[in-house]
Amino acid sequence: MARAWVEDRRKHAAYLEAVERAKATGRKPPARWRVRWYDPDGKARAKAVARKPDADALAAKIESELSSGAYRDPSAGRVLVRDVAEAWLAAQSTQKRSTLELYRTMIDAHILPRWGGVQVDRVRRDDIAVWLGALDGGADKKRLAYSIMARIMEWCVPERIAVNPVRSVKPPKAAPSRKVFLTAEEVEALADATTGRASRVLVLVLAYVGLRIGEAAALKARNVDLKRRRVRIEATLIEGKGGLYEDTPKSGESRTVALPASVAAELKPLIEECREPDSYVFTTDSGSPLRLDTWRRHHFAPAVAAAGLKGKDITPHALRHTAASLAIAEGADVKVVQTMLGHAKATITLDTYGHLFPDRLDEVAGRLDKARAAARLQRAKSKALRSDA
Known part of the structure; x- marks a missing residue:
């Protein structure tokens, strides 16, 4: 039994009356043919079509979609992108708070202004390409906007749309990544040039242990074992919209790394000053948690200039790259560097620092x-x- 069929409305008195009324008022008569079907939920559906060939084609198409499981409610694609975006964002419960804040910012600033009022079935490949090209900002921002928009539209497949139009557009190319590596002598010069209670030791920890700046800021006294020279990284400190808060490390996993003896010796006074096991190791002179942007401006940047390194475009993250390069130079293999830096996979370490490993074929x-x-x-x-x- 057919699941979609064509009905001749001229067999119904109500239709004939509607045609006569339309003629009397000079309006266009209603379509003669009606395609009828039951959707997968058993709900009766119908669509009026003027020409019999078009009605037959529509009925065949619906029949095929119902049989193959590709059928979609014709009204489902009329939902607005803004509504889908909110539903998609609400479903990202496993993401880190910082990631969710970034998604929220990008959606509000770049996606909703252009696409918020557009039906998802009216989003076209060409329009996506034009939108990406016109976005303000560099390649990284465009790639992020592309990625989020693609995920939002993927949320609609296959219930609302058959294919994701964003995926048919090539994502913007990533901006060339320029990594800065300091020598051990430059690290010492930078550490000597710092001011503030904890800045010198913080620079040494970043450059010789390889912590991310947020991980170092979240380090507590109980995380440091000076006797075994081990540091346990369990959290990262983030400055979000609501102020400072702790989150899991970037990889989502805790890790333990080794502490060079010389760095442990400089770290010891800071540990001894901590009143509680949960006291932060690196704080301001007044004992408050480090606000990373403030520390960069008032302590790190002046130290870079005082050490004669201003032209090298050094950031705190460059000290993490430096830790990797110094470890590799001393013979550390890929797995050691991966563990040290907390990369989720060794391939990340190789993709980032593979060129630093010596050619050992001979x-x-x-x-x-x-x-x-x-x-x-x-x-x-x-x-x-x-x-x-």
């Missing part, structure tokens, strides 16, 4: 030669012993 080939020579020597000795026997 070294490995030489060791294989030695292993083969030793094996051949042992084999020769075994043959000689069997011959003597």
Whole structure:
């Protein structure tokens, strides 16, 4: 039994009356043919069509969609992008607070002004491309706006739209990443140039342990084991819309890293000054938690200038890159650097710092030669012993 069929409305008296009324008033008569069907929920649906061939084509299309499971409620695509965006954002409950705040900002500033009042089935590929090209800001901001818009529209597939029009547009290319690496001598010069109660030690921890600045700011006395020279990273300190708050590290996982003895010695006085195990290690001179932007402006930037490093475009994050480069130079392998920096996957470490690892092909080939020579020597000795026997 067909699930969609075409009905000739001329067989109904109500239709004939409607045609006569339209003629009498000079209006266009209603369409003669009506396609009828039941949707997957058993709800009766109908659509009037003027020409019989068009009605037959529509009925065949609906029949095929119902059979294949590709059917969508014709009214479902009329929902506005702003409503879908709010529903999508509300569903991101597993995301970090800082990520949700970033999504909220991007949606309000860049997506809703252009797309908020548009029906999701009216979002077109060409319009997406034009919108991306006209967005203010650099490549990173455009890539983020593209990513969020793509996820919002993906939320509509397949119930509201058949395909995501955003995915058919190539995302903007990422901006070239320029990483700054300091030498150990430059790190020492920067540390010596700092002012403030904890800034010198903070610079050393960032450059030799590889913590993110927020992770260092969230470090508590109980996280530091000076005897074993270990640091446990359990949180990151973030300055959001509601002020300072703690969140999990970027990877979502805690980690333990080694503390160089010389850095541990400089860290010891700060630990001893902590009144409670949960006291922050790095604070302002008044004992308040570090506000990262304030520390950058009032302590880090002046130290960079005083150390003669102003032209190198150094940020606190550059000290994390420096920690990786110094560790690699001292022979650390990929897994050690991954653990040190808290990367979720070793591929992230390789993609970021792979060019710093030395080319050891000749070294490995030489060791294989030695292993083969030793094996051949042992084999020769075994043959000689069997011959003597």
